Amino acid sequence: MTPSINLQRLSDLPDFEVADGHPDVRGWAVRGATGTALGTVQELLVDPEARQVRYLDAQLTVPEPKRVLLPLRLASLDPETTSVFVPALTDAAAAAYPAYAEELLSPAYTQAMHQALGEAS
Amino acid sequence: MTEIPIQRKKPPLSPWLLVALAAVALTLGAYWFLRPAPADEAAPPANATPATPADSPTADTSAAARSAAPAPAAAPDSSGARGRLLQLVPPLSALVDRAELRDDATVREQRDNLTSATARLADGDARAGLRPGLVAAANLLRAVQQKAYPALDGEAARLVQQAGQLSGRDDTAAERQQNRQFLQAAAALLQAETVPPTP
Numbered sequence: 001m002t003p004s005i006n007l008q009r010l011s012d013l014p015d016f017e018v019a020d021g022h023p024d025v026r027g028w029a030v031r032g033a034t035g036t037a038l039g040t041v042q043e044l045l046v047d048p049e050a051r052q053v054r055y056l057d058a059q060l061t062v063p064e065p066k067r068v069l070l071p072l073r074l075a076s077l078d079p080e081t082t083s084v085f086v087p088a089l090t091d092a093a094a095a096a097y098p099a100y101a102e103e104l105l106s107p108a109y110t111q112a113m114h115q116a117l118g119e120a121s
Numbered sequence: 122m123t124e125i126p127i128q129r130k131k132p133p134l135s136p137w138l139l140v141a142l143a144a145v146a147l148t149l150g151a152y153w154f155l156r157p158a159p160a161d162e163a164a165p166p167a168n169a170t171p172a173t174p175a176d177s178p179t180a181d182t183s184a185a186a187r188s189a190a191p192a193p194a195a196a197p198d199s200s201g202a203r204g205r206l207l208q209l210v211p212p213l214s215a216l217v218d219r220a221e222l223r224d225d226a227t228v229r230e231q232r233d234n235l236t237s238a239t240a241r242l243a244d245g246d247a248r249a250g251l252r253p254g255l256v257a258a259a260n261l262l263r264a265v266q267q268k269a270y271p272a273l274d275g276e277a278a279r280l281v282q283q284a285g286q287l288s289g290r291d292d293t294a295a296e297r298q299q300n301r302q303f304l305q306a307a308a309a310l311l312q313a314e315t316v317p318p319t320p
Contacts, residue, residue, distance in 0.1 A: 010127065023250040048129050053125035073122045 010044040032089040066099040202291040202300035231261040252289025259284035
């Protein structure tokens with residue numbers, strides 16, 4: 001999937017909110033392939049035209065502190081434990097995952113992200 | 122595949138709707154607190170004391186209301202309770218016009234109640250009930266007693282109690298008898314209160 005350049009933080013769209021019946025996962029724990037908590041979801045990157053959340057902006061603490069973007073389509077949500085499971089995020093993937101430091105999703109970051117998750121870009 | 126859709130935030134409750142609701146609440150509140158006092162309200166308690174100073178602005182308002190009260194359209198028919206009640210009104214008014222009574226807030230309030238309750242009777246309105254006027258007369262005599270005639274406490278209390286038991290009709294023999302007894306008791310108490318109190 002090629003990310004849209006129109007992605008925006010949900011908090012930057014004051015007229016929008018997570019749709020009724022769906023969880024707002026900001027603040028939820030991010031858990032990798034082993035179920036270990038690796039960090040916390042900080043923000044949602046949304047496609048305003050499609051009205052869908054595309055990426056989770058997460059702050060990882062394991063194996064090292066860094067900010068990353070996780071594709072929502074690869075995640076599973078567990079409201080009971082308020083956790084976002086990302087099975088593709090192994091320890092190795094977390095270590096190799098590119099840190100997200102740009103305000104916008106750049107093509108370079110997208111490519112590195114897909115590589116870390118073992119996806120063909 | 123996990124999806125989290127987003128939606129436009131729902132518009133907040135219209136401020137105009139809130140304003141309208143507040144206006145309705147205020148209107149209901151104003152109606153509740155400013156509605157005219159019913160003529161057959163309970164008699165004032167025995168230890169009631171006048172709360173309004175004699176020179177308060179309400180005295181003028183009350184006096185204006187009294188002077189604006191309609192005069193009887195015709196001489197009341199003294200044969201029924203309605204006529205006898207209307208005959209009681211002028212001496213009752215003369216009584217409460219006495220200097221030591223006319224500025225008493227409770228007496229003034231009860232006098233206004235009587236005026237209001239008997240106005241429709243005086244106009245000859247056939248649908249006007251007797252009971253408000255009878256009760257108002259009893260309450261006025263009670264207020265005068267409490268102000269100046271402590272010795273008549275028993276008679277005044279009985280009269281108020283008697284008024285509370287009236288049906289307000291004058292159709293059956295029993296009703297006429299009840300009304301007659303009440304009006305006789307009221308006239309007797311009025312007579313007793315006409316005598317200036319002994320210091």
